[in-house]
Amino acid sequence: MPTIAVDGIDLFYERLGDGPRLLFCNGSGTTIDTSRPLIDYFARSFEVVVHDQRGLGRTSVPDAPSAMGDFAADAVALLDHVGWDACRVFGVSFGGMVALELAVTAPERIERLALACTSAGGAGGSSYPLHELADLPPAQRAERGMAILDTRFTAAWLDDHPTDRGIVEMQAARSTAPKSDEQRRGERLQLEARRGHDVFDRLGTITAPTLVTAGRYDGIAPPANSEAIVAGIGASADLRLYDGGHLFFIQDGAALPDVVAFLGT
Numbered sequence: 001m002p003t004i005a006v007d008g009i010d011l012f013y014e015r016l017g018d019g020p021r022l023l024f025c026n027g028s029g030t031t032i033d034t035s036r037p038l039i040d041y042f043a044r045s046f047e048v049v050v051h052d053q054r055g056l057g058r059t060s061v062p063d064a065p066s067a068m069g070d071f072a073a074d075a076v077a078l079l080d081h082v083g084w085d086a087c088r089v090f091g092v093s094f095g096g097m098v099a100l101e102l103a104v105t106a107p108e109r110i111e112r113l114a115l116a117c118t119s120a121g122g123a124g125g126s127s128y129p130l131h132e133l134a135d136l137p138p139a140q141r142a143e144r145g146m147a148i149l150d151t152r153f154t155a156a157w158l159d160d161h162p163t164d165r166g167i168v169e170m171q172a173a174r175s176t177a178p179k180s181d182e183q184r185r186g187e188r189l190q191l192e193a194r195r196g197h198d199v200f201d202r203l204g205t206i207t208a209p210t211l212v213t214a215g216r217y218d219g220i221a222p223p224a225n226s227e228a229i230v231a232g233i234g235a236s237a238d239l240r241l242y243d244g245g246h247l248f249f250i251q252d253g254a255a256l257p258d259v260v261a262f263l264g265t
Helices: 036-043 068-081 094-105 128-134 136-147 155-162 162-175 181-195 198-204 223-233 255-264
Strands: 003-007 008-016 021-025 048-050 087-090 110-116 210-215 236-243
Touching: 003 094, 003 155, 008 068, 021 036, 021 068, 021 094, 036 255, 048 068, 048 110, 068 094, 068 181, 068 255, 087 094, 087 255, 094 110, 094 181, 094 198, 110 198, 110 236, 128 136, 128 181, 155 162, 198 223, 210 223, 210 255, 223 236
Parallel strands: 021 048, 021 087, 087 110, 110 210, 210 236
Antiparallel strands: 003 008, 008 048
């Protein structure tokens, strides 16, 4: 099992595919295993390096709280380990926050940057406080989770849109899967780090060509947050909106090909 020792934890990673080098940064509560179809999609066009974020999957849970800078430092350590001075970077949701933190602290490591459904924090707007969902009763948590996943989602909408209903059912199954106390602790540590995310005032240091993508009906990372990222980075950033919510890259068939085309340029 490929791991590296970083900051007192064992970081699990995989390296797969062939093509331009791409660091894949995963979202909140997700792992390599749960994101396998998306990772494999990118591995058709790129040599992908991806890791389980600290506290999740097969990576150790830290003993102490972590900050967003620690997540970015993990990514740098992984790039050093595989011998990549620079690469393309794709970050989705929480992974987009990590990618932004990486981009403002080590801009020389990023050749091209693609972000999906994420936020800069601070004056640029924060993503929905997911840590608040964890304390809700299961039924209320599921109802609120559905409403922010895509602001169009109602029972009537899902009855008429079976693909979207499948997305909701997939998310519900993931959230209700049995978890150990250590898994829950790792997820909570990630959510706590997410609360402090704020790179907005540093976005101007990002020098790589950047594509920011968002779903028009995303209630977790609203399109206004993506607009703020583009405005903060400046002329090297471009915004594209798609027909969907937080998982627009599943809902809109144009999204992923657009990201792949941008990163492969």
